[in-house]
Amino acid sequence: AHYGSYPKRYVREIYNNLSIVMGMRHANKMINSCSLCGLCKEVCPNGLNMGEICQAARKLMVETGKMPPSAHEFALRDFRFSTGEQFALNRHQPGFTTSSVLFFPGCQLSAAKPHYVRKIYDLLCAKIPGGVGLSLGCCGAPAQWAGREELFQETLEKLAAEWQGLGSPQIITGCPTCYSIFKVEIPEASIETIWTVLDQLGVPGTIGETLSPRVFAVHDACTARNEPELQDSVRRIVQKLGHQVVELERSRETTDCCGYGGLMSFANKEVTQKVRQRRVAENEADYLAYCAMCRDNYAKEGKRVFHLLDLLFGDEELTGADKGPGFSKRQENRARVKKSFLQELWGEAVAEEKGINLVIPEEVQELLEERMILEEDLQAVITYAESTGSKFKNTEKNTYIAYFRPVTVTYWVEYSPEGDGFLVHNAYCHRLKIDG
Template sequence: MIPEKLREKIEEIIDGCLECKSKPCMKNCIMLNEFGEDPKSILKECIAKNEIPDKLVYSCNMCNRCTIACPKDYKIQDIFMESRILKIKRNNGKSPMKGHRAIEAHQYLGYSNFFNTVNKAPKGNKTKRIFFPGCSLPSYNSKAVGNILDFLQEKYDGEIGSVLKCCGKPTKSLGQVEAFEKRYAAVQKAIDDTGAEEIIVACQSCYRVFKEHSPNQRVRSLWEILPELGLPEQTKEIGKDSDVVFGIHDSCSTRDNVEIQNGVRRILAQMGYKTEESVNTRGNTRCCGFGGMVMPANPEVAHAVITERGTEYKTDHIVSYCAACRESMENAGKDSVHILDLVFGDRYIKASAEKRSQGSVRQWINRFKSKKELNKRK
């Protein structure tokens, strides 16, 4: 059953939809095409049945592309997000999608002490800042996590600590509001206990979550900070003679943040690598397919989104600044690297291409290794 307030929001979209002949929203959303001819017909069917199907609700990447394309700026993803929250409440706090048990298990482990650590600045220094690497980067490359903290401690005179926890975005994306608030409160307390006034994040989802929920700390992206501080000396111009042209994949989580997008491009320029922009770039970027926890709920749609994104590049080499995006682009058939693979790696050439994705067990091992890397520097 659709509650009255949500019904009113849906009917507002139905009544106001212009039924554009060019259907810009449908051109920009693979998921909507799986469920109907246009948003109006999809939502009208929901009203007629007095129910929004679970699979529809959990097939949205929450990437905002439909709203960007809509001449009336209708926020269809908000309808789906509100529906997720209602479904969670009706299902005793659990997602109705069986595939999301893996996400719930991830969150359980992600908040366990075995994989978490909190460190103040070393040698008794004041902790002015903390580095928060997130989940996906520590699960991908533990050495990069340690290298970045080394670099930041050098640049900030040792006045920076670290917190390895999940920000709770997966929980929030499922619609588990109460669970998210409880988990985030623990994250916030860990940060507050360090005394840090600034949070430096390496993950775009973390960036959004902290911006919204941590008003007492300044939140900055690593990709804004690195070009300001200057790259490690051995990295400057390292890619000048490379035979690779990198396509840049921008994260949809921060599609509106020009500073982050510019920062990534400045980093690549300082390294001397050649780059190309895809058809949909910066504020108009497409989701990599990982957003919204869609993969476990509707893998067919997720794979279609991933494949479509991969076709938008002329080059076979993609650089991302999100480890989850990096994995998606590899799944799209591309040679896919994280930008830190370049910052702390040798000169990258075509012969450097290899598969880098790892299974879930290996990722948890990497996560534990990241904990050890951070603990070395406390």
């Protein structure tokens, strides 16, 4: 284990950390590094679930004002985008006033594989009578993982109200985490995953023909570790498409987390990378995931990983090897999913919001990902600098340096004019407030 200790000592450290009135709380990072995935409970002879302890600690830290804002602020900012006007949408299928089912693709599938969301929706419409409603949004998992119980409950109440407003149809999720959240938090609803539904309905014979038969090592999402029906459906679909399945050393109820669970990747990048690298080294075969975050996170470690939707709709030459979109692109993809549905299905005009043009080299893009800086942050800094003249000039490099603090984080950007936009040379951020 990264922290080199054992459960009894961890529990004591967490208790002591929560009991401190003044002084350093050294266990904060350890508490926030837990993926909350439940694996410890599965392998512990006594069934101890450290995730439950860490989750309870996070909630108490938030309630008492002891949670460091840096731990989850960026993740919660992304969460608010997914629950806001730029992505959220709830509609009956065009031409219907009721829905027999409601498709909830989830914020991460829409961010990572936006072109597949419409294809799955169209497939469901063709297969299921009575109207297929659409619900775009986030299930609330990031808020729950961050210990923001009030925000989590507000999100669920809003989702439940929207669901009831559509007639309380059966919910079909495109994400195993959404499924696990709704199953527990909205027990009165009938919940299925897209995979159990497609397994029952059958996959049209022409789908999946572009990918030649191969061997896949199936990675089970940690939020699906206790869902054998879902796990079996995934494997049956893979085999029906003509591929062979091999099992990883840790699969099904003992599967690993990809590093996104519990917002681990935002709180402790070192542990996250270790977790991912250990997992991708388990098997030389191509991996197959049915969670968008699992697919992208393992692909970031250089592993060839397919999403199950790639097997249905992907192009042989384009899938598996890509590392997935960055933070800014993920938000842009969600907004485009909503826009395309409104324009193409409901015939509604959507206003195009356009900021300043940015040219961002690949090496700078990697820095932005590492430092969790969005393109909209860069645009805010440059727009402020250009409109106010508040900027420094580096005469040696012929670049400008400027900063701007929109809320709680100060962003710095080094840039230069290029064509009708700006070339970004560097960017970083901190929480210090600059007076004067």
